Amino acid sequence: xxTLKSKPLLRDIQEYILKTGIKAEFDSLNAIQxxxxxxxxxxxxxxxxxxxxxxxxxxxxxxxxxxxADALKQICAIANYFAIDLEQAFRNKERKNVGRWK
Numbered sequence: 001x002x003t004l005k006s007k008p009l010l011r012d013i014q015e016y017i018l019k020t021g022i023k024a025e026f027d028s029l030n031a032i033q034x035x036x037x038x039x040x041x042x043x044x045x046x047x048x049x050x051x052x053x054x055x056x057x058x059x060x061x062x063x064x065x066x067x068x069a070d071a072l073k074q075i076c077a078i079a080n081y082f083a084i085d086l087e088q089a090f091r092n093k094e095r096k097n098v099g100r101w102k
Contacts, residue, residue: 010087017076031081038074045071 002019005012021027029037045067050057052064079086 010090011085013072014076014079014086017073018080021077021080026077029077029081031078034074034078034081038071038078041067041070041074 002016002023004016008016018027044062045064047057048062048064048067076086079089
């Protein structure tokens, strides 16, 4: 059984997503399919935020934290597809962003 560490690093989460994706047979999805799934999850996140802000939406919206977790799962899966170390990519991008926003 695949388990996630109690205090995981981003690379631990990414590895967990890879292993559970293989177990659930999601590992055969291509980048376009993963991006479409991410889009769906982001849409569900938007609905959750609308619900909290009192903006009318259809039924079936989840909790914001659930939708954020679903979106993170898809982002990790896309990174895995392209063999990208997401934690390192994040650190590299943050170095580029230093001084960009004032």
